[in-house]
Amino acid sequence: MNDRIDPAGLLADLIRCPSVTPETAGVLDIIEQALRPLGFDITRLRFEGDGSYPVDNLFATRRRAGRHLLFNGHTDVVPPGDAALWTHPPFSAHVENGLIFGRGAADMKSGVAAFIAAAARAVASGAADQGTLSIAITNDEEADSINGTEKLMAWAHAQGHRFDFAIVGEPSATTRVGDSIKLGRRGSFNGQISLAGVQGHVAYPDRAKNPLPAAAALMTALSGPLDQGTAFFPASNLEFTSADVGNTTTNVIPAQVLLRFNVRYNDGFSPESLKADLERRMALVDLQGCTARLSVVGRPSRSFVSPLGGGVERLIATITAETGSAPELSTAGGTSDARFIAPFCPVVEFGLPGSTLHQANEHVRLVDVEALCALYARFIGDYFG
Numbered sequence: 001m002n003d004r005i006d007p008a009g010l011l012a013d014l015i016r017c018p019s020v021t022p023e024t025a026g027v028l029d030i031i032e033q034a035l036r037p038l039g040f041d042i043t044r045l046r047f048e049g050d051g052s053y054p055v056d057n058l059f060a061t062r063r064r065a066g067r068h069l070l071f072n073g074h075t076d077v078v079p080p081g082d083a084a085l086w087t088h089p090p091f092s093a094h095v096e097n098g099l100i101f102g103r104g105a106a107d108m109k110s111g112v113a114a115f116i117a118a119a120a121r122a123v124a125s126g127a128a129d130q131g132t133l134s135i136a137i138t139n140d141e142e143a144d145s146i147n148g149t150e151k152l153m154a155w156a157h158a159q160g161h162r163f164d165f166a167i168v169g170e171p172s173a174t175t176r177v178g179d180s181i182k183l184g185r186r187g188s189f190n191g192q193i194s195l196a197g198v199q200g201h202v203a204y205p206d207r208a209k210n211p212l213p214a215a216a217a218l219m220t221a222l223s224g225p226l227d228q229g230t231a232f233f234p235a236s237n238l239e240f241t242s243a244d245v246g247n248t249t250t251n252v253i254p255a256q257v258l259l260r261f262n263v264r265y266n267d268g269f270s271p272e273s274l275k276a277d278l279e280r281r282m283a284l285v286d287l288q289g290c291t292a293r294l295s296v297v298g299r300p301s302r303s304f305v306s307p308l309g310g311g312v313e314r315l316i317a318t319i320t321a322e323t324g325s326a327p328e329l330s331t332a333g334g335t336s337d338a339r340f341i342a343p344f345c346p347v348v349e350f351g352l353p354g355s356t357l358h359q360a361n362e363h364v365r366l367v368d369v370e371a372l373c374a375l376y377a378r379f380i381g382d383y384f385g
Contacts, residue, residue: 005034005120007364007373008100012093014075015102021076021143022055028075031137034116035060036301038123042134047147047154048085052102053148055140059156066131068382070166070309071119071342071376072149073112074141077104083096085360107357110364111169111372112137114351118376125379130384134161140146141337149337153344163345165311165383167376171354172330177371178319182349183312184232184305184331185339189263189274190297193218193282197290200256208253213276214287215243221285222278223258226263226269232305233266260297264334271300290335301335311346311383318379350375 010030017027032042040060048054080090080103088094090103102109119135136156140148156163172182173232195215200208225235240261247254252356265274279294306312320326352372356362 004124006118007052007113007117007369010034010117011100011105011110011369012095014109014113015093015100015104015163017075018091019075019077019104020079022053022140024056024075024139028056028058028137028139028349031058031075031112031116032060035119035135038062039122039337045152050146052146055138057139057148057152059134059135059152061161062128063132063134064129066384067164068132068134068162069380070134070163070341070345072136072138072166072347073108073115073169074138074148074337074339075104075109075112076139076142077107077109077124078142078269081200081360085383086360090362095366098366100366100369101361101363103362105356105362105364106352106354107362108170108351110369111171111351114167114373115167115169115376116370117373121373121377122380125377125381127371127381127384134163138170138337146339150340153340157344163341165346166341166347167315167379168336168341168347168349169351170336170338170349171351171357172349173353174328175351175378176323177368178323178327178375179325179329180328181315181319182330182338183308183331184267185303185333185335186233186234186236186264186266186331187269187271187303187339188335189265189271189300191261191263191275191278191294192297193259193261193292195257195287195292197253197255200253202251202253209289210253211290212245212254212256214285214290214292217285217287218282218292219243219259222261222281225382226277226360227266227268228267230268231333232329233268233303236263236265236269238263238278261354265303267303269303269367270356271296271302273301295366299340304339305331306342306346306348311349315348315350315379316385318382319375322375338365
């Protein structure tokens with residue numbers, strides 16, 4: 001049985017696969033070869049449709065009685081960009097001075113390698129026999145996120161899997177492994193506001209309705225904080241990202257303006273209530289005879305926060321015992337696939353420091369990969385025990 005997996009060696013193998021979304025480049029084969037000898041049942045799933053490209057996913061489970069613990073991660077990476085900016089080829093997994101370099105090293109093949117190696121250690125120690133251990137891997141987190149974890153979780157639920165707790169191996173630490181875990185994330189809402197006026201000559205403004213002053217009034221009214229924040233989140237915040245008129249002349253009052261914006265919002269809002277609140281605020285603005293219409297762009301991601309207790313408190317205790325200090329409980333950052341797991345069970349993000357993610361010369365420390373693997377393995381035993 002392959003019950004001893006070197007997390008650093010596995011990470012190197014994963015990095016050498018140029019798995020830029022949605023190409024797997026053999027990365028799921030490596031994961032299957034590592035997990036199958038440990039007694040995991042492996043299912044490979046391809047999801048497609050909904051206006052996006054087909055994506056290959058992997059679900060592995062080792063069924064036993066007791067609690068059901070899920071590890072989740074993604075193997076797709078962003079493009080490496082200009083190769084000339086890299087000291088070493090981006091998919092070479094070059095090791096130097098205790099660092100391993102490569103696209104995906106931090107985000108997040110290190111997390112995947114660490115929890116697979118931890119699963120092997122838990123199998124060898126017998127800890128994995130005290131509960132059901134599952135691993136869900138997608139290759140569609142860095143781009144559309146349409147045919148990945150969201151559909152993988154829906155499929156698993158339809159197959160009868162009921163998870164008690166989940167860990168996403170995204171980079172969550174700040175300076176050292178275990179100093180921070182993310183127990184929630186803000187939602188992200190993209191929208192646009194179309195303002196319509198009446199086109200006219202600048203010399204005869206009384207014959208026109210200029211939508212630009214109305215746009216300025218709306219931008220002033222809506223920009224910035226939308227609330228006071230909640231227990232675990234800062235204030236929801238709206239930022240305008242563009243104002244487009246399409247006017248190439250200096251003597252024509254434009255007929256319309258298109259404003260685009262993004263809101264990062266806390267758990268005080270849902271996408272539906274946020275849209276209603278923005279429309280309420282818009283109704284209070286004097287549009288000077290123009291009309292405005294708000295529309296949602298794409299699919300908003302919902303905010304979530306996992307309740308304290310159960311797996312969260314057990315993980316805090318494990319990290320504290322292993323490192324000597326309790327982790328910070330954070331909700332900072334953008335979105336992740338944890339938002340697709342939150343409807344099914346409490347979930348946290350717990351991984352390495354990610355200071356170089358998406359950068360040229362992306363790298364992590366090998367001692368950190370080993371430390372994360374040890375923490376994962378200890379938590380499996382603590383949680384099942």
